[in-house]
Amino acid sequence: MADLVSKGLTTCEGCGMELIARSILDVLGQNTIMLTPPSCSAILTGFGSETGWKVPAFQSNLENIAAYCSGISVALEHQNKTDINVVALAGDGGTVDIGLQALSGAVERGHKFIYVCYDNEAYMNTGIQRSGSTPVGAWTTTTPGGKKEPKKNIVEMLLAQGIPYVATASVGYIDDFKKKVAKAREIDGPAYIHTFSPCPPGWRAKPRDTIKIAKLAVDTNLFPLFEAIDGEVRVTRKVRKVASIKEYLELQGRFRNIRDEEVESLATDAENYYNKLLESEAK
Amino acid sequence: MGKRVAISGNHSIAEGVRLAKVDVVAAYPITPQTPMVEKVADFINQGRLDAKYIAVESEHSALTAVVGASVMGTRVFTASAGAGLALMHEIVGVASGNRLPIVMGIANRSLPSPWSLQADHSDSMAERDLGWIQLYAASCQEALDYTLLAYRIAEEVRLPVMVCIDGFFLTHTTEAVDLPDQADVDQFLPAFERGDIYLDPDDPMTINQLNSEATFTELKYRHNEALNSVVDLFPHVAKEFEERFGRKHSLCTAVGCEGADVVVVTLGSSSGTARKVAGQMRADGQKIGTLQVSCFRPFPKQEVIDHLKHAKAVAVVDRSWALGTDGPLAQEVKSAFYSAGLNVPVYNFVGGLGGRDLSEATVKRVIGKALELKEQEEQALYPIWIDVKEEAK
Numbered sequence: 001m002a003d004l005v006s007k008g009l010t011t012c013e014g015c016g017m018e019l020i021a022r023s024i025l026d027v028l029g030q031n032t033i034m035l036t037p038p039s040c041s042a043i044l045t046g047f048g049s050e051t052g053w054k055v056p057a058f059q060s061n062l063e064n065i066a067a068y069c070s071g072i073s074v075a076l077e078h079q080n081k082t083d084i085n086v087v088a089l090a091g092d093g094g095t096v097d098i099g100l101q102a103l104s105g106a107v108e109r110g111h112k113f114i115y116v117c118y119d120n121e122a123y124m125n126t127g128i129q130r131s132g133s134t135p136v137g138a139w140t141t142t143t144p145g146g147k148k149e150p151k152k153n154i155v156e157m158l159l160a161q162g163i164p165y166v167a168t169a170s171v172g173y174i175d176d177f178k179k180k181v182a183k184a185r186e187i188d189g190p191a192y193i194h195t196f197s198p199c200p201p202g203w204r205a206k207p208r209d210t211i212k213i214a215k216l217a218v219d220t221n222l223f224p225l226f227e228a229i230d231g232e233v234r235v236t237r238k239v240r241k242v243a244s245i246k247e248y249l250e251l252q253g254r255f256r257n258i259r260d261e262e263v264e265s266l267a268t269d270a271e272n273y274y275n276k277l278l279e280s281e282a283k
Numbered sequence: 284m285g286k287r288v289a290i291s292g293n294h295s296i297a298e299g300v301r302l303a304k305v306d307v308v309a310a311y312p313i314t315p316q317t318p319m320v321e322k323v324a325d326f327i328n329q330g331r332l333d334a335k336y337i338a339v340e341s342e343h344s345a346l347t348a349v350v351g352a353s354v355m356g357t358r359v360f361t362a363s364a365g366a367g368l369a370l371m372h373e374i375v376g377v378a379s380g381n382r383l384p385i386v387m388g389i390a391n392r393s394l395p396s397p398w399s400l401q402a403d404h405s406d407s408m409a410e411r412d413l414g415w416i417q418l419y420a421a422s423c424q425e426a427l428d429y430t431l432l433a434y435r436i437a438e439e440v441r442l443p444v445m446v447c448i449d450g451f452f453l454t455h456t457t458e459a460v461d462l463p464d465q466a467d468v469d470q471f472l473p474a475f476e477r478g479d480i481y482l483d484p485d486d487p488m489t490i491n492q493l494n495s496e497a498t499f500t501e502l503k504y505r506h507n508e509a510l511n512s513v514v515d516l517f518p519h520v521a522k523e524f525e526e527r528f529g530r531k532h533s534l535c536t537a538v539g540c541e542g543a544d545v546v547v548v549t550l551g552s553s554s555g556t557a558r559k560v561a562g563q564m565r566a567d568g569q570k571i572g573t574l575q576v577s578c579f580r581p582f583p584k585q586e587v588i589d590h591l592k593h594a595k596a597v598a599v600v601d602r603s604w605a606l607g608t609d610g611p612l613a614q615e616v617k618s619a620f621y622s623a624g625l626n627v628p629v630y631n632f633v634g635g636l637g638g639r640d641l642s643e644a645t646v647k648r649v650i651g652k653a654l655e656l657k658e659q660e661e662q663a664l665y666p667i668w669i670d671v672k673e674e675a676k
Contacts, residue, residue: 031484048498051489056482058354059491060347061373067344071309071351071359072482074335078306078357084484102347105340 004030004054011043014207016171016197016214017118021089023174024116027181030055032085033072037065037094040125041118063098065090066106069113077112085185086113092133093123096154107163107190114184115192117154120199128202136266137258146257150269155194159228165191167227171198172214176225176236183227196223204253213251219243221274222266233280245270285463292453295423295460296362296388296446297322299430301332302468306357306475309337309348313367314400315450316390320362342367346374346387353383354490356477358434361385364450365392368406379414380506381480381491384437386430389447390454391551393637401638402450404550404603408611414506416444416513417580421554423458425577428530434472435520440509441478449552451638463528471527511581534583536575537590539565543572545653546594550576550612553602553641560646571650576612584619591616596628598653601666602635609666630656631666645670
């Protein structure tokens with residue numbers, strides 16, 4: 001298959017987002033329109049006369065990528081061009097914070113588009129500021145003493161809204177991500193994939209550990225992999241033996257000063273949430 | 284031939300949207316724009332307009348969605364007013380910077396605060412320098428005609444257009460309007476053709492990406508050139524419109540300006556009031572002229588200069604609270620005069636804010652004050668708030 005994202009991009013070494021972008025187009029192919037907000041993924045959309053995409057792409061504003069998708073999707077519908085994928089590739093800040101209203105509106109209206117959030121758990125493109133998606137205990141430049149509040153769960157919000165397809169994914173399990181992109185394409189309506197995406201510079205982690213960290217996030221139950229088609233939850237990766245949260249945290253300098261009770265709360269919340277997912281699956 | 288109907292300004296713009304065979308509409312309701320988009324939704328529901336209506340969750344998303352639909356090669360419409368237009372602000376520049384032929388109906392409403400539901404031009408004036416064409420209608424007929432002119436001009440120069448009508452004074456006032464035949468409109472406004480930028484997997488391109496100083500200036504220069512070209516284009520399109528529909532439209536409309544002691548310059552619905560007052564005064568032997576500016580962006584400097592250069596004084600009425608300096612219309616007139624080396628006194632009057640009627644009495648007061656200042660050879664460095672109550676002073 002032709003590579004639809006250019007080689008030699010200026011993303012950082014070990015960037016999870018770049019792998020996500022390449023994987024999206026590996027699955028969806030040429031008949032795809034990509035949108036990126038001002039964020040790390042805008043690097044793919046390019047600068048001046050250069051672009052990283054070999055498919056049509058549009059640079060959105062930070063808070064309205066889902067509204068651009070709405071207009072594009074409805075125009076395609078009006079033109080009877082139903083075989084073109086419309087894909088937003090936005091970070092966690094552009095999704096769970098400033099982009100939430102446009103996303104919720106577009107999902108409520110039921111437009112056909114795929115929204116992939118690459119969750120690197122902070123505003124990384126502006127230089128590591130906390131977002132609603134930053135976990136408890138993580139250092140960022142605006143939480144120099146570590147974040148006090150737990151991570152916002154956008155996936156549950158969208159589930160509550162009745163989105164036809166929602167999934168979590170991780171760059172640590174890229175085949176699982178690709179399967180979910182393929183499913184999202186078949187949905188006649190909005191599809192959302194929340195994808196865990198380590199950021200070595202922002203997380204003070206080694207680039208070579210990106211995949212390892214992304215797997216550990218899943219295997220510790222901190223970031224369980226599941227999907228829900230019309231609200232039917234299915235855990236797509238069952239964790240048989242829970243990995244060590246300590247190991248996960250120690251690979252990342254951002255957690256250097258995390259307090260014991262915060263580690264405790266991360267572990268408890270992770271276990272509770274994973275069990276809740278298993279329960280909803282059983283129903 | 285078309286037919287004559289009694290409809291409001293909001294309804295008139297909606298008829299323009301129907302006749303223009305718009306493909307995609309995205310809008311969010313706000314007083315006093317609401318009946319405009321309700322009527323468009325009605326046309327679609329009745330099958331009289333084959334379009335998709337996106338009932339978005341905010342004005343910000345309304346303009347965003349039509350930008351998205353426009354880059355897909357569809358003819359689009361949105362509408363807003365007051366605070367809703369202010370919420371769109373960020374995307375106003377995106378629409379014009381990407382050279383998209385979007386038409387937006389504006390039901391002019393004052394910006395907060397204090398909150399007001401009613402008309403002044405503070406909302407559209409806050410967007411005036413972002414590279415859109417701005418047309419201000421003075422009647423329901425103009426509201427309809429300008430909408431058709433807007434699509435035609437937008438698609439020729441690849442720029443978006445705001446068609447502005449004063450909240451309630453025009454949006455909710457019923458007037459007799461000549462409704463053109465679809466066949467005639469189809470001749471005047473050909474089917475939509477996409478421009479140089481589009482999202483199409485068969486011909487991929489990246490749109491709206493980051494630029495450096497190496498190209499930014501040149502892109503804005505060309506944007507500005509395109510905008511200014513409308514001054515030359517408008518009369519040609521208006522002539523074709525007149526030949527087809529029998530109604531004449533101009534960048535600005537002058538009555539009795541030659542040698543007038545005072546010319547009253549207006550935008551929007553107060554233009555008719557000013558013309559009536561001036562007409563009565565001329566009948567009484569006084570030399571009073573009027574100039575209605577219909578196209579505010581680009582500002583037709585030469586046309587304004589030509590109409591006003593033989594006046595003895597000019598009274599510019601701004602229905603807009605430009606605090607701390609002159610009103611926007613007066614700034615334009617004074618700037619044009621200075622550039623042309625004209626030494627005609629220009630007095631700026633602010634009035635009609637937040638829905639206050641710019642009544643015949645107010646127009647008379649404007650004229651009286653302008654005559655008085657001219658007589659006494661007085662300067663007025665700052666605008667005169669002509670209808671402010673004494674108790675506030």
